[in-house]
Amino acid sequence: MPEFQTSPGMRDILPPESARWRRFVEVFAQVAESAGYGQVLSPLLEDLGVFQRIGDATDVVSKEMYDFVDKGGRHIALRPELTASICRAFVQHNPQMPWKIWYSGSMFRYEKPQRGRYRQFDQVGIEVLGADDPNLDVEIIALGWEFYAALGLQQVKLILNSLGEPDDRARYVQALKAYFEANLEELSPESRVTLEKNPLRVLDSKRPQDAALVAAAPRIAEFYSEQAAAHFAAVQAGLTALDIPFTVEPKLVRGLDYYRHTTFEYQGGTLDSAQNALGGGGRYDGLVEALGGKPTAGVGFALGLDRTLLACDDEGVFAPPSTAVDVFVVDTTGGAEALALTAQLRRAGLRADRAYENRSMKSQMKAADRSGAAIALIVGSNELEAGTVVVRPLRAEQVGDDTQSGQSVVARTDLLSHLTKVMS
């Protein structure tokens, strides 16, 4: 065991997995920018207060924050999510509305790590500030849906709910609280604690003991105002019009208290329930105001990179992109020719690799094979003298003996044109 290792819940992403991560973000950027969203790069650190506006009742704020006091005496926190940062940025810069943005990056939450759940984890997401049009809710949900499709995922489920207007929600919470308190004996001890802090969250309980009680609990739909009901109906109609299947789940409350109206979650079809939330989002019309801005509508989502990749693994899609080079140079004359050749090839736009330390030809050929290159270029003393290169295909369908290897001798001066011809 080495003296130093990554801290708990943090890890190194190595090749080839790292290439997959980068590609993941590229695909997301493509989807988002195709719909007119611009990227925001914001700091990893914010004033603690920015995140406290998310709500003291949320675990993300009350117990999972990575915070510290800096040398200037400021109370700083590593961002546990990005919606609050984006709202802070919106208030600070006052951009044109609707402000449609996307982001990607690492978030930090101090909790016990497990599969698909780390202290530093990556998300991609989009947010729109300054429009309360239900069509926008639909657009956003659809973009997430498109993104999963672009990755190749086919078993993602969309779960939808509405928490209504703040007043609706407040009345519902009251009713819920009264209901559970009236049946306190049947409630699990854990849920009783949850009830004290946040009655809505009791609906999330996975304990069998609570199942019956939760199932019979009052439904949020009974508390919708006319406007809230209309908004929710419009969202559902829009999704239907776009042929996006969804399930309305009245128990979907989600952990962040700023949500109102639409909330949604994408669930993986193959993952265990502990990690099946691939991404989620909703409308948070009050958050900008809570951060000192004017009342501003907001809606968005965040998708977890790890969990989505887990889902990809389970479905056997979105494999790491190939890191193979095009050609591999084998040089048995000391290595200087390989240096010159690879440099020349790279300038010409080819991906070229080579072996080092002047190993035996056999050893270099093995390396060539491992590199995934389609072609090996071999330079020995004969070729060096004659100004030629042996061009040997490595991936061609070779049946049998070496005489059929299909390798050819090409003059150095003709090498580039020969390669471009062969490789196309």
Next chain:
RNA sequence: GUGGUCGUAGCUCAGCUGGUAGAGCAUCAGUUUGUGGUACUGAGGGUCGCGGGUUCGAGCCCCGUCGAUCACCCCA
């Protein structure tokens, strides 16, 4: 934060009731003189997570600790 399981070579693991560390894969090198992917031969590589304890002797037993993993909580 609470509880269960686990921690042996780079990777996946074996190691019987405690007796001086093993396999496969991978790596490297050879299999006569310049050619990979198959085959054969050989080599390197481990303070058995770490620290204590019991014992003549511990990878194996006990305690602690760190880490991983799973569940709960919650979320992505």
